[in-house]
Amino acid sequence: MSGGDGGAGGGRIERDRTRFQDIVRGAIKRDLRRYVTGSELIGRKGRQLISIPVPRIELPRFRFGKNGRGKGSGEGEGEGEGQAGEGGSAGAAGGQAGSHLLEVELSLEELAAILGEELELPRIEPRGRARISSPSRRFSALRRTGPRSLRHMRRTYREALKRQIVTGSFDPKDPRIVPGADDLRFRSWKETSRPDHAAMILYMMDVSGSMGREQKEIVRLVSFWIDTWLRSQYQSLETRYVVHDAVAKEVDQQTFYRLRESGGTKISSAYALAADLLEQQFPASEWNIYLFHFSDGDNWSGRDTEKCMSLLRERLLPACNLFCYGQVKSAYGSGQFKKDVDGALAAEDIVITAEILDREGILPAIKSFLGTGL
Amino acid sequence: MAAPGPDLRALQHEVEARARELGLEVPEIVYEVVGHRELNEIAAYGGFPVRYPHWRFGMEYDRLIKGHAYGLQRIYELVVNTQPVVAYLLEQNAPVEQKLVMAHVCGHADFFRRNAWFAHTDLNMMDVMPSHGSRVAALADRFGRDEVETFIDRVLSLDNLVDSAILSRARGRHGNAPPLDRGAAPGDILGHLLLHAPLADWQQEVLALLRDEACYFLPQVLTRIMNEGWASFWHSRLMTGSLLRDAEVVDYAVQHAGAMGGDDGPMNPYKLGLELYRHIECGADDPATGLARVFDARAVHDDLTFVDAFLDEDFARRHAMATTTEEFLAAREALLASLTNGGQPVLRRLPGEGPGLELQHVWSGAELQLEQAEETLRNLVALWRAPVRLHTRSENRALLMTCSEAGITREHGEVLPDGGRRGSGPPPR
Numbered sequence: 001m002s003g004g005d006g007g008a009g010g011g012r013i014e015r016d017r018t019r020f021q022d023i024v025r026g027a028i029k030r031d032l033r034r035y036v037t038g039s040e041l042i043g044r045k046g047r048q049l050i051s052i053p054v055p056r057i058e059l060p061r062f063r064f065g066k067n068g069r070g071k072g073s074g075e076g077e078g079e080g081e082g083q084a085g086e087g088g089s090a091g092a093a094g095g096q097a098g099s100h101l102l103e104v105e106l107s108l109e110e111l112a113a114i115l116g117e118e119l120e121l122p123r124i125e126p127r128g129r130a131r132i133s134s135p136s137r138r139f140s141a142l143r144r145t146g147p148r149s150l151r152h153m154r155r156t157y158r159e160a161l162k163r164q165i166v167t168g169s170f171d172p173k174d175p176r177i178v179p180g181a182d183d184l185r186f187r188s189w190k191e192t193s194r195p196d197h198a199a200m201i202l203y204m205m206d207v208s209g210s211m212g213r214e215q216k217e218i219v220r221l222v223s224f225w226i227d228t229w230l231r232s233q234y235q236s237l238e239t240r241y242v243v244h245d246a247v248a249k250e251v252d253q254q255t256f257y258r259l260r261e262s263g264g265t266k267i268s269s270a271y272a273l274a275a276d277l278l279e280q281q282f283p284a285s286e287w288n289i290y291l292f293h294f295s296d297g298d299n300w301s302g303r304d305t306e307k308c309m310s311l312l313r314e315r316l317l318p319a320c321n322l323f324c325y326g327q328v329k330s331a332y333g334s335g336q337f338k339k340d341v342d343g344a345l346a347a348e349d350i351v352i353t354a355e356i357l358d359r360e361g362i363l364p365a366i367k368s369f370l371g372t373g374l
Numbered sequence: 375m376a377a378p379g380p381d382l383r384a385l386q387h388e389v390e391a392r393a394r395e396l397g398l399e400v401p402e403i404v405y406e407v408v409g410h411r412e413l414n415e416i417a418a419y420g421g422f423p424v425r426y427p428h429w430r431f432g433m434e435y436d437r438l439i440k441g442h443a444y445g446l447q448r449i450y451e452l453v454v455n456t457q458p459v460v461a462y463l464l465e466q467n468a469p470v471e472q473k474l475v476m477a478h479v480c481g482h483a484d485f486f487r488r489n490a491w492f493a494h495t496d497l498n499m500m501d502v503m504p505s506h507g508s509r510v511a512a513l514a515d516r517f518g519r520d521e522v523e524t525f526i527d528r529v530l531s532l533d534n535l536v537d538s539a540i541l542s543r544a545r546g547r548h549g550n551a552p553p554l555d556r557g558a559a560p561g562d563i564l565g566h567l568l569l570h571a572p573l574a575d576w577q578q579e580v581l582a583l584l585r586d587e588a589c590y591f592l593p594q595v596l597t598r599i600m601n602e603g604w605a606s607f608w609h610s611r612l613m614t615g616s617l618l619r620d621a622e623v624v625d626y627a628v629q630h631a632g633a634m635g636g637d638d639g640p641m642n643p644y645k646l647g648l649e650l651y652r653h654i655e656c657g658a659d660d661p662a663t664g665l666a667r668v669f670d671a672r673a674v675h676d677d678l679t680f681v682d683a684f685l686d687e688d689f690a691r692r693h694a695m696a697t698t699t700e701e702f703l704a705a706r707e708a709l710l711a712s713l714t715n716g717g718q719p720v721l722r723r724l725p726g727e728g729p730g731l732e733l734q735h736v737w738s739g740a741e742l743q744l745e746q747a748e749e750t751l752r753n754l755v756a757l758w759r760a761p762v763r764l765h766t767r768s769e770n771r772a773l774l775m776t777c778s779e780a781g782i783t784r785e786h787g788e789v790l791p792d793g794g795r796r797g798s799g800p801p802p803r
Contacts, residue, residue, distance in 0.1 A: 012424070013415045016432030023429055029520065032527065054437050057429070059531040060750045062719050062735075065743025158624045 024055045025360065032057055115229055115366075137189040146186025159183040199288040200238040201230060202274055205256065206295030208245040208265040210332035218328050218356055219294045220257050225366050230290065238287075240277065244270035246300065250277065266300045267293075267337065268307040275315035282319075289320040292369070296333025305337065309344045317348060324369040325353045375423075376407045378463065385473055392612055393480040397669065399487050400480050402458035407465050413449055414438040416462060420591070421454035422503040426510035426583075427519075428526055450633075451475040455486040455594070457497035470622040474629055477612040481605030488673050489600070491593035494542055496550045499590060506583045513576045522580065528753040529564075529581055533588045534718045537561030538596060541589060550589040551582075560722040563733070563754075564588070571757050581757075595716045596676040603647010604672050606633065610648065640693040641709075650680065653689050678713040685709070714738060721764075731758050735766035742766050744775075744784075751777035 022028045024036055035057045142155060160179040164170035170177075203223055205211070231237050241256035242248055245263035248270040274291065282289060299305050317323060327338040338353050345351045352372065354365040378386065382405065390400045408416065418435035419425045442448060450471070453461040461479045463472055486492050496502060514522040540552045540559045547553055551565070558565030564585045567573075573581065594601065613626055634645040651668050658664035671680065687702045689695075696702035714720075720736040731754070735742060747764065754762050754777070761778040772787030 012427070013418060013431065013435050016418075016427060016429055017435050018432065019427075020429040020432035020436060029524070054440055056437070057433060059527060060746040060748075060753065061531055061534060062721060062747055062750050063534075063743050064717075064719060064740045065746070154624060154628060161624065 020057070023057060035059060115225060137191055139187050139189045141188040141190045142185050143188040144182075144184065144186070146188060150187045152185045152187050155185040156183055159185060198236050198238070198286060199230060199234040199290065200240065200282050201227065201290045201292065202240045202242065202277070203256065204242045204244065204248075204270045204274060204291070204293040206245070206265055206267070206270075206298075207243045207259050208263055208295075208298070210265075210296050210298060210330050211328070212330060215296060215328045215330050216257060218359060218362060219326070221359070221362050222294070222326060222356070222365060223292070225362070226290075226292065226369065229366075229370055234288065238282075242270050242273055242277075244273075248273040264300050265295070265298055266304050267295065268304045268311060271308050271311040271316060275311060275319075278316070278319050284319040291316060291320050291323045292326065293324070294326045294328055295337060296330040297327045297335035297337040298333045299337050299340075305340050309340070312341075312345065312351075317345075317350060321350065322369075322372070323348075323351050325351070326365055326369070327353065327355045329355070329357045375412060376465075378405050378407055381469070382407070382463065382472060385469070386476055389473060389476040389612065389617060390480060392616055393477070393484075393608065396608075396611070396615075397665075398480055398484040398608065401483055401487055403479060403483055404458045404460050405463050405476075406460065407463050409465055410442055410448075411439065413452065413462055413464055414442060417449050417452055419503075421452055421460075422500065424504040424507045426507045426526075427514065428510075428523065430530070451478055453479050453482045454500070455492065455495060455497070456500045459483045459486065460500060468625070470618075470625050471629060473617055473622075474609055474613060474626060477609035477617060478605045480612070481608035482601060484608070485597075485601050485604045485672060489593075489597060490674055491541070491597055491676055494550070495590055495593060496548065496586075502549075503587075506587065509583065510580060513580065517576055522576075525577055525580060526584065528756055529584045531750055531753045532564060532567075532757075533584060534716075535561070535563035535721055536565075536585065536588050536592060538592055538715065541592060549586050551586045552589070558723075560724075561720065563721065563723060566723055566731075567757055572759050573757065577757075592716070593676075596678070599643040599647040599650075599677045599713075600672060600675060600680050601647070602644045603649075603651055606644045606648040607651045607668075640695050649693060650684050650689070654684055678710060681706075681709055681713060711739065724765075729760040731760065731762045733762065733764045735764065737767060741768055744768060747775065748777070748782050751775060751782065755779060 019028075023032050026033050036055055142152060156179050157177060160177045160183040161170070163180070163183060164177060203219075205216075205219055207216075227237075227239065239253070241251050241253055243251050243256060243259055244265070244267065246266045246269065247263075250273065251259065270293065278284070278289060299308070312323065325338065325341055327333075327335060329335070335355070338355060341351065341353050349372075352369055354361075354368045356362060356365045386403070386405065390403070393400050415435055416423055418431050418438055425431055438449070450464065450467070451461065453459060459479070459482075461475075461482075463475060467475065510522065510526075537552075537559045538561075540562060541550075552559065552562065554565050554569055558569055564581065568578065568581055568585065610630065613630075618626055634642060634648065636642050638645075640646060640649075651671070654671055655661075655664035655668050658667055671684070675683065685706055687696070687699060690702040690705060691697065695705045719740070719742055720738065722734050722736060724732040724734050726732050747766070751762055751764060759779070761776060764775045764777075766773050766775065767790055768786070771789050774785045774787065776783045776785070
């Protein structure tokens with residue numbers, strides 16, 4: 001559904017790619033892992049930018065090392081692979097495709113698109129809720145005035161060239177083009193109005209004594225990616241955070257990731273608070289609502305778990321698009337809660353649970369959470 | 375994948391007619407119009423829609439689509455040396471870009487047919503590659519996917535051990551690799567393994583087809599500057615000479631500048647090759663002689679001899695590669711070194727009896743990366759199943775690496791004179 005598959009051979013290359021990724025992840029052929037260069041971990045740089053390394057497996061070869069040859073040209077494509085430039089001549093605009101790690105900076109929007117493509121996430125079809133119209137801007141127009149930073153060089157050059165040819169001031173022997181004020185062209189936007197869908201995400205996290213730093217870090221990473229994806233699907237997105245041990249409270253984002261409490265665990269406290277919050281501030285008729293809950297799977301008692309199930313059935317599930325429960329493995333957690341949810345709510349399509357053993361489990365968890373397109 | 379529509383066919387006709395008028399040999403060219411995903415996929419397979427199953431193609435694909443997604447890089451054209459020549463057009467390209475690509479492809483097609491290094495390649499690879507693919511897939515079903523893939527990994531780790539000097543011995547035969555009926559040449563380690571290593575039948579078969587594929591791609595590796603330069607020389611001449619419409623000039627100029635630019639500066643192979651051909655042309659007294667020299671050069675050289683013959687001090691100064699004679703000599707030397715044997719070390723088998731295999735690294739002024747050499751030796755021993763000795767040097771001393779199934783030893787020998795690439799031994803080719 002995302003991007004459209006290639007032709008007949010699409011499945012074949014995807015198999016090769018999956019195989020490569022499995023090796024990089026260490027899932028198969030572990031002896032090749034030591035040849036993996038670069039890291040596949042995706043980090044965040046600053047507020048908007050991200051750097052994404054591309055992992056490679058470099059098979060050992062007889063090659064020059066230190067005191068080695070100066071790298072000249074002719075080794076652009078796949079030098080790490082020996083058959084340099086195999087494939088005739090794949091011309092790449094704007095420079096060679098180096099075989100080194102590509103480190104690139106990109107915006108969150110692009111990142112979301114890549115995430116969607118990587119995980120083959122379906123685009124979300126917003127539910128038929130009240131629609132708000134919001135203006136959106138696209139830089140698809142040209143104007144004669146504007147700020148210098150938006151100057152369209154190619155169009156400006158072309159206007160100047162046209163004018164000089166027409167006025168006879170163009171000299172083929174000295175083809176100097178000097179744009180005048182009338183030649184300047186600037187990029188500009190067109191405003192279009194398109195229906196908007198409002199969405200809210202509510203993150204709930206167990207912060208009882210058993211959730212350690214690593215568990216919170218995993219929750220942070222999962223939430224970051226979910227946030228990124230959903231933001232790419234909705235114009236406006238509200239996020240709210242609830243933490244709980246034996247009692248629940250709403251907190252801001254900072255606190256959500258930092259807080260470490262130490263009490264016992266009553267999950268129902270969080271669900272009750274969530275239900276109140278939705279009813280008071282986010283009526284289901286106007287919002288696409290996503291609920292995420294993370295814990296290590298320990299709950300106070302079976303009675304409380306029953307209470308959770310009835311809260312889910314009666315108040316939360318009817319109001320939301322999706323309820324996801326991620327169980328992060330900790331040294332203390334029993335992991336019972338996921339079994340309970342799976343057992344009690346097996347018939348509900350919009351309930352998804354996932355177990356996250358370690359960081360390697362983050363991407364699969366996101367894929368199962370968001371793979372439904374709900 | 376789709377056949378070109380009437381507009382593109384008309385364009386192809388026009389471009390090829392002009393190219394022939396100017397003296398290019400334009401064989402039959404079949405264009406396929408593809409989307410970017412498909413193009414990246416085919417590029418990952420080295421230009422062929424089907425190859426044998428292996429993770430390295432997946433790795434290449436992964437890199438290409440990420441590069442594409444980030445807007446870092448985009449493949450414009452992809453052309454394959456087969457009969458007919460197959461080339462791919464990106465469906466999103468604007469008409470002026472398609473025209474540019476077609477003009478460029480005419481240059482490549484002529485080069486494939488007229489450069490001496492390509493005289494002996496098998497032109498049926500569009501059929502051969504898929505048949506290699508289905509053979510390997512069938513063997514993987516029978517002997518186990520991991521087993522077959524691990525064997526391929528080992529061979530790929532050794533697949534630069536082919537001898538480019540003997541490529542011509544494939545003349546008049548089926549396939550790309552030199553025949554082995556009179557034994558393998560000293561540099562043809564893969565051929566030697568094929569003849570004498572204790573391999574199972576299926577391993578023999580896989581090794582033979584990988585060796586053949588390596589020999590198919592080798593001429594392209596050895597002529598990258600010449601080939602890209604030739605295609606650029608002709609797209610430039612065709613486009614600015616007659617093909618461009620007035621309204622397209624600026625767009626074309628931007629495209630062309632993009633392909634000639636980049637971080638490599640004057641070392642961008644497109645740019646370097648193009649400028650060297652122009653340098654040859656301008657060196658003659660009259661345009662006709664100049665052009666004739668250009669055609670001659672593209673027929674007989676590879677990158678190493680091309681740069682050696684034509685990159686002079688005047689050229690280096692004009693293209694900002696050097697400002698002094700010393701700089702020029704150093705830049706030239708470094709470039710030649712990086713082009714020698716396609717930038718790969720030269721290893722030769724020393725004559726000898728017995729089960730052992732003895733290799734000599736032909737010294738050219740640069741040391742091997744020793745950790746990798748050890749790992750590679752292990753792969754070699756896994757196929758050869760007897761000790762392998764490698765004579766090389768490290769920190770100006772002789773070094774003998776001996777690898778057997780028990781492990782690897784290094785013995786350092788005498789201090790050697792600090793010979794450069796001119797100083798010791800015969801030139802690699």
